Amino acid sequence: MDIDSTSSLYPLHRSKTIHLVRHAQGIHNVIGDKDYKAYMSPDYFDAELTQLGWKQVENLRKHVHASGLAKRIDVVITSPLLRTMQTAVGVFGGEDYTDTEESLPFMLANAGNSGRSAISSLNCPPIVAVELCREHLGVHPCDRRRSVSEYECLFPAIDFSLIESDEDVLWKANVRETKEELASRGKKFLDWLWTREEKEIAIVTHSGFLFHTLATFGNDCHPLVRKEINKHFANCELRSMVIVDKSMLGTGTSTTDYPGRIPPGPDIQSATVDEKLANDKSVSGST
Template sequence: MIPLIRRARPHARWTDDGPRSSFGDDGSDEEVDGHVAYEDSRRSCRSIFRITIVIPVLIFVTVLVAGLISMAESVFSSSYLKYSTVPGFFLQDELDTDPNAFDYVASNFGLINRIYDTDGEFDPHGDKPQWERFENKIRSLVREAGKGVHYKVLFLGRHGEGYHNVAESFYGTEAWDCYWSLQDGNETSTWVDAHLTEKGIGQAETAHHAWEKQIENKVPAPESYYVSPLNRCLATASVTFSGLDLPNIDPFQPTIKELLRETMGLHTCDRRSSKSAIAEEYPHYKFEPGFSEDDVLWDAKSRESDSARSARLRKLLDDIFTTDGNVFVSLTAHSGAITSILEVVGHRKFQLATGAMIPVVVKAERVSGERPEEKIDPPTTAPKCEVDPTGASTARGVAVSTKA
């Protein structure tokens, strides 16, 4: 800072003859100018001191802070989240539970009727419902978790039946994979970004009523809702949750997550609609940051491998576990996506029927070091049809109404 120079005002000084002006006897201001020059010199020295000492100190501090930030980023980048399932809460965790016979509605979402070690203090009289005691147990795990450890309950819901499901069932998986899945539809139906059939809508309504029943039983409400961008999931989530007596759903505003979608590529049923079309049909839904207008992930010539899909769903879980502090989370997704999520968290294989739902308790722990290398298989192309998929047996078309 450049010092401001101004003339000093005359002031009195004591001599043998009494007070005298600081000006010279002849009225000149030589003494004052000398005083000003002296003060200027002192101020210049202080300025030089500030420049030579303070600025280097500031530079040093800046470099030090930047280094610490860099070190922190380096430490964070050299760690990863390790997932595991916490068993003992739901029937679907048990190996003797048959997925084909499992009824999530009749079994209270599979919740096991049991006593927790936290019941003594929370429910000394034994009059609280199972869901309340379950929620208390989970929140106690969250409170007592060590540094870098997180717990969440994931409500994993599969979409209801779509037109593509009916088409694959009608044509058979072989003809579907080699030919029909690559088409936009047939003479009676379309399955591009497949919509729900009437049966699929009914399955979502069943899920809605199942939630109504469990709300009466004090089920912990999802605190966050995520949904695949494909129409069958957008519709299933809307029918399932809209109008329920749950917080944060008036209106129902789930977040659309690109990575939550089905296996990508080849099959037109897995090509999503544009962002504008989704927003027009579901105006209250929220898009995650960076959601593109057009589908840039779907490839007409190759299909994502199962291992690549699991790696993608791991990234989704990393995103949710590092950015969402809520404990109870709903995800409305697909068979393939749910299969990969269960694989990533170490859960047993558990195939869900269309419209079904299961909760899973997941533990995520941040581990130092690099994530173990995963083998990612390359994408595949459509298999070659061994027989004519458009033969007489398929001329009837799919017996469903065309979705407008």
């Protein structure tokens, strides 16, 4: 009998759903997408969103709420750069912040020249800044971050506790991270997700990070599926995927599996089958 190898089975508790989001249009994208050399300009240091970018954020926010996704996400992981954090709080944050709230706002008014009101963190998933999902490191000023202390003033409710250095020690002015190094960092990031308990995670990151990380996946899939995984992200595009823990990296246990035979005692039919299998094995071993 032919075995169908087009599908794979994995225990549910060894999988996570991730919602990958590329940041909305930044000021560096306007010219840089036409002239790659423009990314070298110091004018685009830690580039913020354009007004078109904020409109893209509004549209994605509407989709996230209309689809019910906003209620399912357990945590939002964001790259610690202005354009990604603006996108993260704009899409997954609350409404306009009011001074009567006890919680801190995700973003202060006009943070990063946004021209936006302060954004509330009330009744929203936590947002955590993580360096592993930053854009291609080095040379391009747009990919260099500010100090954490400066960001904490602009984004009070974002959790920066996982960032070890206040200043950006990863970005080098004269050394560009290789594509292989970036892909390796992306794989390390995905492995790191298994150290977290959350099952449904939104990740707000960058085009280069997404492309080179996802390019290492899909070799065991149909070519059209691989193409779907590997294609470039547009600004503010969201794609949902499932990652599977094949190497026991995670420690979670199932919340839905049920052991059977409760209350204790042999299930007659199952016990009969077990005895038959044992007898068959014994006979097979004696020949």
